[in-house]
Amino acid sequence: MAQHKSSTSRTGSARSAVQARQMRLPGWAGALRRQIVVIALLACFALLLRERIAALDWGAIAAAFAQVSPLQWTLAAFASACSFAALANYDALLHRALGTGQPPERARRAGWVAIAISQTVGFGLISGALVRWRMLPGMSLLEASRLTAAVAASFLAAWALLGALVLIALPVPLADQGAWAVRAMAGIALLLGGVLTGVALWKPGMKIARWHLRLPTLPVMGRLLWLCLLDTAFAALALWLLLPTGSGIGALALYPAFLIALGAGFVSGSPGGVGPFEVTLLALLPQPETAPLLAAILAWRLVYYGAPALLAMAALALSDRAHPARLRPHLVPPAPVLTPRLAHLIGQSDQPELGLLRQGEHSVLLSPDARSGWMIGRTSQALIGLLDPFGDVDMPTHLAQLRENARDEGRIACAYKLGPRSASIARKSGWHVAPVALECWLDLSEFQLATPARAGLRRKLRKAEKAGICCAFEAAPDAGDLARIAAVWAYARGAERGFSMGRFSAAYVADQAVIVARHNGAIIGFASFHTGHAAWVLDLMRPAPDAPDGTMHALILAAIDAARACGVSRVSLAALPPRAADIAGPARKIWDRAEKGASAAGLRQFKMGFAPRLSPRYIAAPSRGALMLGAADIARAIHAPPALCAPSQTPVSEPNEGQIHPPARAPFKSCSRSS
Known part of the structure; x- marks a missing residue:
């Protein structure tokens, strides 16, 4: 009392x-x-x-x-x-x-x-x-x-x-x-x-x-x-x-x-x-x-x-005050450099989106044996495991560790954008699971333009070609031009979204694969991709206000060609909200309202124009109440993210087992090719 x-x-x-x-x-x-x-x-x-x-x-x-x-x-x-x-x-x-x-x-x-x-x-x-x-x-x-x-x-x-x-x-x-x-x-x-x-x-x-x-x-x-x-x-x-x-x-x-x-x-x-x-x-x-x-x-x-x-x-x-000092907290201050252990784990992962760690916003939760990890996001109410864990994954153990760390912080535990297998394990572990997104991806071994499903895409590409748009990978595009276009784009839309979505900074984009669109030599748009040994994942799309119709379609096609040149077999166009018609229960009204937004409809039309394959992504939490609270908090964090802090340039030491490791940064390794 x-x-x-x-x-x-x-x-x-x-x-x-x-x-x-x-x-x-x-x-x-x-x-x-x-x-x-x-x-x-x-x-x-x-x-x-x-x-x-x-x-x-x-x-x-x-x-x-x-x-x-x-x-x-x-x-x-x-x-x-x-x-x-x-x-x-x-x-x-x-x-x-x-x-x-x-x-x-x-x-x-x-x-x-x-x-x-x-x-x-x-x-x-x-x-x-x-x-x-x-x-x-x-x-x-x-x-x-x-x-x-x-x-x-x-x-x-x-x-x-x-x-x-x-x-x-x-x-x-x-x-x-x-x-x-x-x-x-x-x-x-x-x-x-x-x-x-x-x-x-x-x-x-x-x-x-x-x-x-x-x-x-x-x-x-x-x-x-x-x-x-x-x-x-x-x-x-x-x-x-x-x-x-x-x-x-x-x-x-x-x-x-x-x-x-x-x-x-x-x-x-x-x-x-x-x-x-x-x-x-x-x-x-x-x-x-x-x-x-x-x-x-x-x-x-x-x-x-x-x-x-x-x-x-x-x-x-x-009582005796002369006891050992307090236990070290699990949370370690942010650092921009990956330790060798984490660099190895992330380098072996098939999730290029882990490049979001370079944003300096998220942490890593290591398993007790330090052979696997999970990217961790923190909102005002929740501790959130983003994507699937990586490394030698023991999903039930990761779920238990996430709940324990969330409880230590007075937050709820939540997992966001899980793949089907991880979501199935979470459901068997007693967590409540719901669909939250559809990943749109292309199998490059069978991707062709000359298919009926991509007729609209071909029309967009012809418009870009007729306007004289040239798109290609550039190893070192002018950072000032990219920043100017990104700032104008963000101003026109109020602000950039965040949390599970990248936000522009010169240092962040410098370690990605950047495809640049030029018109008469001037940059009029760009797209950046998280890169991995087997896949690329679309992160930022930033067209200039006067970019001709079809510019962004041409950027994606150029990225597909660049990824093929690197021996990559898969390109992801990131995720879309699920269709309201595919959702049952009260959540259907939420997605139905989201589909009525002009930007949501335009984004769906853009991505579906590539006739991608669709893979479901899920949100999970230990209870229905925690699932609803976590979803609301994630939505708030995406639409109104806090300002990014400039990370310290001092690398941290190897983390203790079972600790949450700070946001980190790993270099993008591109294949050798001309721009």
Whole structure:
């Protein structure tokens, strides 16, 4: 229940966060002032309720407390342990999301110890940060402070959303106006939660003034909500188990009141919410006698606050900070040069599209034996295996590694543009699979223009020939001319697409096979291809605005001739979306809408004019929800890719086994021929 029982007052969080960013210790002075305010509020609260407090029968409370049976104590202790097991996972989850590299077991242990102590002694942000710093080797006090603030903020957000859901499903017994007010506030909280979810999906990173805000991924949000449910439900169950037999309070009736009382404790800022929690619970629960309920709350505070605090202090005293440094994270910074191991693996692959690694955007996930790999793309919500794995592939192992790494990052796992065989293995492994594209490719051993299916292509080629267009492979075309044409092309279309599609840069295109179209000696368009020992794959097509009709068709034909000259047997024209008529279910409407776009129709007509063979490509994910989220995130990444970063020119060392290796770059080796 990440700091939900602590005394961390939300009124001072902003100041503490600013001080943390300035590399200073947490706000001691501010926290002290906050505690003084809390004590003053509690004194005022007690003064206002002095008559009700004076009317309490302390003897009856003591008698009711003495009637709590050993079985009740045992069951309540078990429920409390379950609650702490859930809240400890807040730390493990956020450690993964923040990439601290701390082992999950150590993160969980430090988390429950920090929460158990801070909820009892108060000064939640400071005490929690100090405990985490003490128990997590390799973590600075500043990092521990940020983690503590993140744990508290994440729980508060999850509690607000969970409380809204519970109050709508299980309304508390209030008068008409009060019930409507509670439901209205719950509806507003749900609306804000929906807005936050949409922002996390479509714009997870944003800049507000000088601050950069990055929201958690949807998988992390979902896990936080689930942990919050387990945490608070077991905490409420522990209290319910301590109620006297025949109290007339059901567990489902207690839970929404418990959540509201918890919120009252937050607002007060007192240690454990003492005072406001009790009064709120008394006001919301239909209890004719207050003594048994107060006795149960007292017993609950002992078993839920006192006992964990004692155990936590013992664990803190026995902990040793002198442990080895944190584990190295799996992610390695980008580098433009392939290590020899990866260069060999990729060189032996029959997937020329792996040349996309030279874009400096994607990573490589190596298998444990380092004999196979998988190109990995990262979006705001997903870790995505692109194309098929390469090398000595063990597809089930690669799928398991992808899921594990995605979970470590707080993302969903997804595979995009799998071939039929890999998709079949993914389906047998329990993944959900759906068609996502059709690869258009030409078998050069049988490609001929003089066929009825290519009549339209011949007409286009005659137009280009009549206009005086000359297309040929050029080993070193003028980079400035190519950049100018690419910039005009991108400007006319708003921007280039990315992620699984290449984007122009002089260094990127320099290592590809580039076919150039000229008119009267001037470059009016070009096409670039990923190259391999057995196949070429179309990457960029960039015609000038005044390029005559048929120019791009002539470029592809010139590429076919150049590939044949290199002994290549296959040329791919890249992929097209599947036809809506071939799709079943709700996805058919999506593809039907995509087919109505003018650019999609023109691209299909262009590629189908070559009468290519079609091979299906698939998207896969562990669940239907992950498949839908992954598809949406991939679409966003393709249509609105982030700016490419200039990669460092320093090569990295050989990666450790099972690690994700950075984006890399391999030279294109062309056959010898004149331009």
